[in-house]
Amino acid sequence: KDIAIIVIGVVLIWFAVKLVFNVDNPFYVVSSGSMIPVLNVGDILIVKDGNTFNTLKVGDIIVFNRPQGGDRVIVHRIIEISDRFGEKVIVTKGDANDGIIPGTYFPIREKDYIGTVAYTVPKIGLVLKYLNPPVNYIIIAGIIGILIYTNIKKKNDEKDKKIDE
Incomplete structure (x- = not known):
C-alpha cells in the first residue's frame, strides 16, 4: 500500500512539473564539464518552457537535441542569434x-x-546515475516536493509580511 502511494505521488508530481514547466521531460542530468563553473557534472537541471524559442536571447542557458548525432541532449549558453533564410537560428x-x-x-x-x-x-544526478527506477524517480519526486514546498512557503511568508505591514 505504501509503495502504491509513493508511485502515485511520483507520477502526480511528474505530471504537475511537466504541466507547470510546459515541457515533455523537465529533468536532465549534466554529463559533461562544458558548462563549469555554472553547471557541474551530476547537477540535475529542471527545464521549463519548451515553447519559448522566439523569446530566447544571448546569454540564456538552453537544453537542446544535438541536430547531428542522434539522441544526444546538450546544455549550452546562447552566444549568437541570427536569421537564416527567414528562420531563427541559434549558436551555443x-x-x-x-x-x-x-x-x-x-x-x-x-x-x-x-x-x-x-x-x-x-550533484544529486551523481547518486541517481547509480540507482534504478523507481528509486531514482522517488528521489526526484522528493526533490521536486521540497522545491515546491519552499516556493509556496516563501510566497506565503511574503504575503504574511505584507499583511503585517
Missing part, C-alpha cells in the same frame, strides 16, 4: 570551452530546442 557554446569545439558547432533550430534551465539541483 559551453562556458568552460575557450572556443567552439569542432563537431559541436551547428545551428540550433526550433525543432532541436527543448527548453531553458529553470532550476539546478547540485
